[in-house]
Every structure is written in structure tokens, then in C-alpha cells.
Amino acid sequence: MRVTLFVPCFIDSLYPNVGMSMVHILERLGHSVDFPEEQTCCGQPPFNSGYWEEARSVAVKQIEVFKNAEVVISGSGSCGAMFKVFYPELFHGHSAEAEAKALSAKTWEFSEFLVNKLGVTDLGARFEGRATFHDGCHGLRELGTKQAPRELLSHVKGLELVEMSEAETCCGFGGTFAVKYPQISTAMAEVKCNSICETKADYVISNDSSCLMQIGGWLNRNVGSVKCLHLAEVLASR
Amino acid sequence: MSTIADLPRQQFQSDANRTANDAPRRAAVRRALSNYQTARDRTGATFTDWKSARASAATIKHEAVNHLDRYLEEFEQKFTARGGKVFWATDSKQARDYILNLAKEKGVRSIVKSKAMTGEEIHLNEALIKEGYAVVESDLGEYIQQLKGEPPYHFVFPCMHLRRDEISDLFHRELGTAKTDSPEELTMIARNVLRRAYVDADMGISGGNFIVADTGMISITENEGNARLTVGLPKIHVALIGIEKVVPCLADLALFLPMLATAGTGQHLTGYNSMYGGPRQPGEIDGPEEFHVVFLDNHRTRLLADPEQRDALHCIRCGACLNVCPIFKNIGGHTYGTTYQGPIGSVITPHFRGLEDWKHLSGASSLCGACTETCPVGIDIHHHLLHNRRNAAAQKPAAGEQLLWKAFSFLMKRPALYRLATKFAPLGGLLHPLVEGTAMDPVASWTATREFPAAPQGSFRERFRAHKAAKAELVKKGGVQ
Ligand code: SF4
Numbered sequence: 032m033r034v035t036l037f038v039p040c041f042i043d044s045l046y047p048n049v050g051m052s053m054v055h056i057l058e059r060l061g062h063s064v065d066f067p068e069e070q071t072c073c074g075q076p077p078f079n080s081g082y083w084e085e086a087r088s089v090a091v092k093q094i095e096v097f098k099n100a101e102v103v104i105s106g107s108g109s110c111g112a113m114f115k116v117f118y119p120e121l122f123h124g125h126s127a128e129a130e131a132k133a134l135s136a137k138t139w140e141f142s143e144f145l146v147n148k149l150g151v152t153d154l155g156a157r158f159e160g161r162a163t164f165h166d167g168c169h170g171l172r173e174l175g176t177k178q179a180p181r182e183l184l185s186h187v188k189g190l191e192l193v194e195m196s197e198a199e200t201c202c203g204f205g206g207t208f209a210v211k212y213p214q215i216s217t218a219m220a221e222v223k224c225n226s227i228c229e230t231k232a233d234y235v236i237s238n239d240s241s242c243l244m245q246i247g248g249w250l251n252r253n254v255g256s257v258k259c260l261h262l263a264e265v266l267a268s269r
Numbered sequence: 270m271s272t273i274a275d276l277p278r279q280q281f282q283s284d285a286n287r288t289a290n291d292a293p294r295r296a297a298v299r300r301a302l303s304n305y306q307t308a309r310d311r312t313g314a315t316f317t318d319w320k321s322a323r324a325s326a327a328t329i330k331h332e333a334v335n336h337l338d339r340y341l342e343e344f345e346q347k348f349t350a351r352g353g354k355v356f357w358a359t360d361s362k363q364a365r366d367y368i369l370n371l372a373k374e375k376g377v378r379s380i381v382k383s384k385a386m387t388g389e390e391i392h393l394n395e396a397l398i399k400e401g402y403a404v405v406e407s408d409l410g411e412y413i414q415q416l417k418g419e420p421p422y423h424f425v426f427p428c429m430h431l432r433r434d435e436i437s438d439l440f441h442r443e444l445g446t447a448k449t450d451s452p453e454e455l456t457m458i459a460r461n462v463l464r465r466a467y468v469d470a471d472m473g474i475s476g477g478n479f480i481v482a483d484t485g486m487i488s489i490t491e492n493e494g495n496a497r498l499t500v501g502l503p504k505i506h507v508a509l510i511g512i513e514k515v516v517p518c519l520a521d522l523a524l525f526l527p528m529l530a531t532a533g534t535g536q537h538l539t540g541y542n543s544m545y546g547g548p549r550q551p552g553e554i555d556g557p558e559e560f561h562v563v564f565l566d567n568h569r570t571r572l573l574a575d576p577e578q579r580d581a582l583h584c585i586r587c588g589a590c591l592n593v594c595p596i597f598k599n600i601g602g603h604t605y606g607t608t609y610q611g612p613i614g615s616v617i618t619p620h621f622r623g624l625e626d627w628k629h630l631s632g633a634s635s636l637c638g639a640c641t642e643t644c645p646v647g648i649d650i651h652h653h654l655l656h657n658r659r660n661a662a663a664q665k666p667a668a669g670e671q672l673l674w675k676a677f678s679f680l681m682k683r684p685a686l687y688r689l690a691t692k693f694a695p696l697g698g699l700l701h702p703l704v705e706g707t708a709m710d711p712v713a714s715w716t717a718t719r720e721f722p723a724a725p726q727g728s729f730r731e732r733f734r735a736h737k738a739a740k741a742e743l744v745k746k747g748g749v750q
Contacts, residue, residue: 040681043729044691045722050729054736066733069684077674079636081658082666085674089681172638201595205635210711212633217718218289218599219635222299248719 035065035100037093037138039110040072046240049106052267053141056154057104069096073113078121079206087121094118094130102148103138106263108170108239109206114138116173140170142179142238142262153186158268161191162260163232165223165246166199167239180238180262187265197226204245220249227257238262277606278629284604285633294430295599301429302592308535309589315537316527326528327647330583333482333515337573340482340515341564347485351547353560361391361567368393368474368507369400371561375505377472379403381463383489383496384411385476386424386586387509387565390608390621393474405466407495409459416443422602424609425533425588430601463495473503473557477510478585479525480562483518485546487562490529492540500545506557508545512564513582525585532645533587568621578653581616583646590640590650596633605630612640616653624661631657691728 034057038050050066057064070093078086093114097103105111115138122131145151164184170176184192203209203219210216223246227235233256237243240261247259288294316322333340345355358364364387372380380402388394394415397404406415410427414420416439421427428436436455440446446458475496479488487508489496500506516525522542530536549556572582591597591611602610607618607630615630631654640650662671680687715721 038729040687040691045725047725047727047729047732051732051736054733066730068688068730071681071684071687074678074681077677079655079658080670080674081655081660081662082671082674083659083662085671085678089678092682092684168635168637168639172642199639201635201637201639203595203635205637207711208633208635210714212285213714213717214286214289215596215599215633216635218295219595220719222595222599244722245719247722248715251720252718 032062033065033101034062035067035097035103037070037073037097037103037105037110037114038066039105039107041244042106042240045244046261049240049261049263052261052263053104053106055267056145056263059154060149060151065100067096067100073110074121075110075113075117076206078113078117079208083121087125090118090121090131091127094127094134097134098130100137102144103134104141104144105138106141106238106261107241108140108167108174108176109241111138111140112169112173115140140174140176140179140238142183143174143176146179146182152182154183154266156186156266156268157188158265159189160233161193161231162234162236162265163193163195163227163230164198165195165202165227165235165237165239165242167237167242168201170238171199176238180236183262183266184236190265193230193232195226195230195232197223200226202242202245204241206241209245216245217249220245221253224249224254224257228254232257234258234260234265236260236262236265277626280606281604281629281633284606285600288600288604294601297432298430298601299598301426302598305535305592309531309592310535312531312535312537316531322524322528323645323647326524326645327580327583329516329521329524330585330646331580333517334513334573334579334582337512337515340517341480341512343482344480344485344515347483348547348562351485351550353485353547353562356561356563357566358563359566361565364391364509364563364565364567365393365396367561367563368509369396371505371507372397372400372402372472375472375559377402377505379466379470380405380472380474381466381470381499381503382406382411382473383475383491383499384408384427385474385509386421386608387476387511388474389420390567391509391565393509403469405463405470407463407466407493407499408491409456409493409495412459412463413439416440420603420608422610423588423591424586424614425591467498467502470499470503472505472507473499473501474507474509475499477508477514477562478529479522480510480515481519481522481544482515484544486519486544488522488526489543489545490526490539490541492534492536494541497541497543500543500557501555504557505559505561506545506548507561507563509563509565511569512566513569513584528645529585529587532585532589532643572617572620575620577656578616578620580648581613581620581650581653583648584613584617585646586613587645589643589645593639593643595635595637595639612650612654613644613648616648616650616657619657619661624657625665628657628661631655631661688730 042049054064074086074089115135118131119135122128202223203216243259250257356367394404406412413428422430437448440458441448477487478490530539548560590613594611597611607614619627634654636651638651
């Protein structure tokens with residue numbers, strides 16, 4: 032299958048390894064991976080801030096970029112949800128509505144794509160360590176992703192997965208919220224990270240890098256010993 | 270609560286900063302709510318199918334809210350036929366004036382009240398007390414808050430933020446009772462005061478959980494029996510209820526009563542569920558001689574006029590969305606500065622009290638969606654926060670912020686420029702000059718409490734390009750792949 036990657040702006044510039052891990056995994060499975068260089072950002076920051084006109088002008092470009100893609104895979108539940116859930120709403124009653132819906136229909140979050148589209152759960156990965164999984168809110172509640180990443184991780188040799196009590200609690204990132212209300216955002220990160228630490232895990236894994244930026248940001252400042260990894264990075268290791 | 274700040278937004282900001290740093294209080298609130306969560310999970314599991322119960326509840330409320338006029342009039346007809354009186358209050362002043370006039374006309378001196386958030390909404394107690402009436406809150410939590418001179422912290426659990434020793438100290442200070450650590454003794458102290466209040470009162474005021482159209486009755490749900498006494502003992506009763514509380518028929522309560530109990534407190538059914546159909550009828554031995562229902566609009570019809578957010582009127586005020594909200598858990602109820610706290614409060618307050626002044630509540634959310642997931646009547650709560658943000662930006666764009674997003678979209682629409690720019694500066698650095706030193710400066714705001722990820726060697730697109738080139742090279746050399 033020809034798989035088109037959507038690598039959101041912050042993964043592109045801050046977490047290139049996440050994107051490359053996805054590339055390796057998909058290529059090993061025999062798919063050809065395509066990355067249209069014209070893509071930039073899904074437009075979520077202005078969208079979430081209420082500036083829908085500005086968001087639309089960015090979004091319309093992405094719709095164009097992915098027009099000919101067969102499937103679009105996102106390594107961020109949040110940006111994936113933007114394509115899948117919010118584009119149809121953003122373009123409701125606008126000229127690009129049909130195209131927005133088409134993009135929505137062919138967009139997949141990475142773990143859902145592997146498990147529910149390709150039917151793959153064992154990637155032959157090996158990763159030594161004790162880890163806990165953080166459910167990013169957009170992936171969990173907008174896209175309904177809960178089991179797929181766990182299914183994939185359960186086949187990783189050497190990995191011990193322990194659930195934390197607050198797995199489904201928001202990490203407090205929330206895009207611009209994290210900088211507009213830093214105190215609240217940080218208090219939320221603290222709750223999340225305390226729950227992570229309670230599991231005595233060496234790693235916290237998530238399918239959303241934006242959450243990991245928040246969780247990692249707090250852990251590195253306050254704890255230091257727990258490392259953050261994107262699901263794809265774990266699944267790509269051998 | 271802050272004294273320096275005057276605008277709701279400033280008050281919110283400064284209170285949030287303070288409360289989010291108050292570790293002991295946050296821990297106490299979390300502890301209280303974790304008990305709730307356990308109870309709720311247990312009870313929720315006894316529904317054969319919570320999901321379809323939720324869908325039915327949403328359907329029933331949708332029908333009721335979309336035909337408010339018909340159902341409210343049906344109630345009025347049935348209720349007045351039994352001698353009850355109905356007053357339609359457009360706003361809080363009309364509601365207050367009606368109750369004040371009634372009290373004056375009937376020579377009322379003291380009033381006992383059971384829990385009514387509508388009373389908080391129209392500042393009824395203050396108005397009554399100003400006119401010289403003695404008003405006593407009879408719900409234990411509300412009574413404690415009244416003694417403390419504070420509004421409820423949570424619209425279902427008014428004093429959930431207080432520790433037992435704080436309540437004991439409060440009673441000691443205000444009532445002169447001995448300090449105690451026993452919840453039973455604390456309850457008894459309050460009960461002694463309250464029993465007297467029921468007997469003395471010549472008017473009772475309550476809210477109402479449901480307005481049942483087909484029987485013309487109101488349904489009140491409570492755990493202490495105080496609402497029964499408040500309605501039953503005084504000669505005159507006034508129930509102050511929001512117009513959205515209507516359900517079409519009595520049979521609907523078979524769903525709503527267990528649902529409200531489960532979502533609200535984790536009980537199968539709340540301790541007391543009473544139905545009131547009007548004043549004492551001939552031959553009956555108890556009940557008030559006069560029964561007034563005040564229907565409160567107070568801008569609910571503004572929400573009704575908004576098809577996108579009309580479902581916010583489905584709310585049964587169970588409080589579940591507060592209980593699961595990570596924002597509420599970390600900043601507490603008073604920080605909101607509203608009658609209705611938490612996610613649903615953030616949705617509806619801008620409609621009730623003005624978007625410009627209350628839009629910040631919709632902004633102060635990570636949009637995690639825990640509220641929407643838990644809401645028993647399926648209100649799209651967190652998406653409505655997004656809608657409020659959009660409406661606020663459209664109504665009155667914030668100059669600086671709009672400029673920022675214009676610059677952002679200018680850049681993101683131009684892949685070549687974006688590529689060039691991100692080659693020389695990490696993404697955040699690009700737009701930074703626009704916001705540097707302002708409240709929106711993301712760098713200072715982030716790094717005050719969190720580390721920023723270390724800059725990687727090369728962006729994804731650079732590495733992908735190199736990867737593709739290497740593969741092409743392999744193919745050229747006749748290698749596999
Ligand atoms: S919005 Fe839903 S969860 Fe929140 S109080 Fe109302 S009914 Fe309960």
C-alpha cells in the first residue's frame with residue numbers, strides 16, 4: 032500500500048525520530064512511504080484559540096497536499112483528530128467541505144492503522160524495560176483509541192507494561208492552554224507525573240508527542256529518571 | 270478570593286495561580302472525588318447498558334427542551350388546577366421581586382431554604398436578608414457555607430473542600446459548640462439549629478430537580494430529608510426552578526432518578542425522592558397552604574436560541590463533569606467566580622452573563638473531553654468550549670492574538686517559507702518576537718516550570734530526504750529494496 036505520512040510541524044522539528052520510526056515500521060511491513068514536503072501544520076493552534084478563519088486558511092493547504100493520498104497516517108492523536116474530527120466541522124458549509132470529509136475518512140492514527148486497518152499486532156520489536164502508557168486525550172476521546180497501542184505493546188519482547196491509575200487523565204498540555212494558563216497546566220502535569228512515578232516505570236510511552244513534550248518537560252525538571260518515548264520509537268526497536 | 274482584581278478574568282487568573290499551587294487543598298479535593306469515582310464506577314456498572322441509558326436520556330431532554338413552551342404550559346395547567354401558582358420570571362430581578370413581594374404580603378418573618386442553585390444564581394438570600402428576613406439554609410453543606418459566608422464550592426457538594434476540623438472550628442466559632450472530630454456529632458449540631466428553623470419558618474424555598482409536565486408535579490431529590498421538611502412544614506412554599514428542568518412525563522423519572530443519583534453521587538437512588546403537585550388538598554393532613562412555582566428564564570432562552578449549544582439545556586446538574594474535570598480538581602470551585610462551576614459552568618456562564626466577560630473560562634481548558642465522556646445526558650461540553658472561543662474571537666478579536674494567528678497562518682500556508690524558516694530557527698523561535706514579554710510569550714511561560722525538549726540533529730524532512738536518497742542509491746547499485 033502507498034502510505035502517506037502526516038508529520039505535524041512540531042514532530043518535524045522537535046521529534047524527527049518519531050517520524051523516522053514510523054517510516055521504518057511501515058517499510059518493514061512492505062509498504063511504500065510517502066511524505067509530501069508541502070505539508071506544514073494542521074491548523075490546530077489557531078483553531079483551538081477560536082481563530083477559525085486563520086485555521087481554515089492553513090487547513091485548506093493541507094487538504095490540497097493530501098488530496099491524492101490513499102491513506103494518511105498521523106503519529107499524533109491530536110493532529111490526527113484535527114483532520115479526522117475537526118476538519119469536517121471547520122469546513123461545514125464551506126466550499127472545501129467535501130474534500131475535508133474525504134481527508135477525514137482516509138486519515139488514521141498510527142496505532143489504529145496498524146491494528147485495525149493492516150491487522151498487524153506483532154512487529155517483532157524488542158525493547159527492554161518497564162513502561163507505562165499515557166492515553167492522549169484527543170486520541171482517546173476524539174478518535175476512540177484505547178486498545179490498539181496496548182495490543183501492539185503487548186507483543187514487544189522484553190517490555191513490561193504497567194498501567195498507571197491516571198492513564199486517562201489529561202497531562203495538561205492542551206496546546207496554547209499550556210502557555211496561557213501555565214499554573215493550571217503545570218499542576219495537571221504534576222498529577223499525571225506522580226501517577227507515572229507511582230508505577231516505578233523507567234519509561235512513559237504515548238501515541239502523542241505533544242503530551243510527551245509536556246510530561247517530559249515536567250519530569251526532566253522535577254524527576255529526571257523516567258524517559259518519554261513515542262509508541263513508534265518502541266515499536267521500531269529491535 | 271482576590272481583592273485587587275476587579276474583572277472576572279483577572280480574578281480568575283490570580284485565583285487560579287494561587288489555588289493551583291495550594292497542594293494540600295488540591296489533595297483534599299482529589300481524595301474526596303476519588304471516593305466518588307469508586308462509588309460511581311460501582312453503581313454505573315449496575316446499569317444494564319449505560320450507553321443506551323444515556324442516549325435515551327439525551328433523546329428525552331432533547332424533546333423536552335425543543336418543546337419547552339408546550340411542556341411548561343402543560344405543567345402550569347395541571348399544577349394550577351390543584352391550586353398551585355406559577356410565575357414566569359424573565360430575569361433574576363423579576364424572580365427576586367416576586368418572592369420578596371410575596372413574603373411582604375404574607376407577613377413572613379423567617380424563611381427556611383433547601384438547596385437551590387437558582388437561589389444562588391439570582392442572589393436570593395442576600396436580597397431577603399437585606400429586607401430583614403431571617404433565612405436559614407437547611408442542607409447541611411449549604412448551611413456550612415452560609416455560616417462561613419461563602420458561596421458553594423461545587424453545585425452538588427457545596428463544602429467538599431472543607432476538612433472536618435475546619436467545620437468543627439467554624440461551628441465552634443459561630444455557634445459556640447464544643448470542638449469535635451465526629452461526623453455524627455457535627456451533623457447533630459447542625460440538626461439542632463435546623464430543626465428549630467423549620468418550626469419557626471413561615472415560608473419555605475426550594476429548587477427542583479425535575480418539572481414533570483404530564484402530572485404537573487415537581488420532583489426534588491436529596492439525601493438529608495431537609496427538603497421534605499422545607500416543603501412540608503411552613504405555610505407557604507416557593508420552588509424556584511430553571512425552565513430547562515422539564516421532562517415530558519412521570520415515567521421519564523424511572524430513568525432520570527437513578528441516573529442523577531449514579532452520576533451525581535454514585536448512589537443507586539438518592540435518599541429521598543419526593544413529588545409535589547401543589548398546595549395541601551382538602552382532606553390532606555400536611556403540606557403548605559400555598560405553593561408557588563417560579564419558572565426562571567434568566568437568559569436560558571439565549572441558549573435555547575443557539576442551535577449549536579442548545580443541548581447545554583439538557584443538563585440535570587448532576588455535577589459529574591466537575592468531578593472528573595482535571596481543571597476543577599486543580600483550581601477548585603471558587604476560582605470560577607460563577608454560580609455553576611466546572612465545565613458546564615464554563616459553557617453556560619458566557620450565555621447567561623456575557624461572552625466578553627466570561628470567555629476566559631472557555632479558554633481555561635485543555636479540551637480533554639473527560640466532561641463530555643461522563644455527562645449522563647450526552648452534552649457536547651468540551652466542544653462547546655471551542656465554540657465559545659470561536660464566538661468570542663469573532664465577536665471581539667484580541668488584537669495581539671489575532672495578529673499572531675495571522676502571522677502563523679501566513680507562514681503555514683507557504684511551505685517553502687516554512688521550510689526555510691524552520692531550517693534556521695526552531696518553530697517556536699519564529700513567532701516569538703511577536704509575543705515576547707507579553708502574557709502570551711510561550712517560552713517564558715513554558716520554561717518557568719518545565720524543560721523544553723533538546724533540539725534534535727536535523728528535522729524529520731531532512732532525515733526523510735536522506736533516507737529516500739540512500740534507498741534510491743541502493744536500488745541503483747542493484748541492491749534489494
Ligand atoms: S453537564 Fe452533564 S455532567 Fe455536567 S452537571 Fe450537567 S448533566 Fe451533569
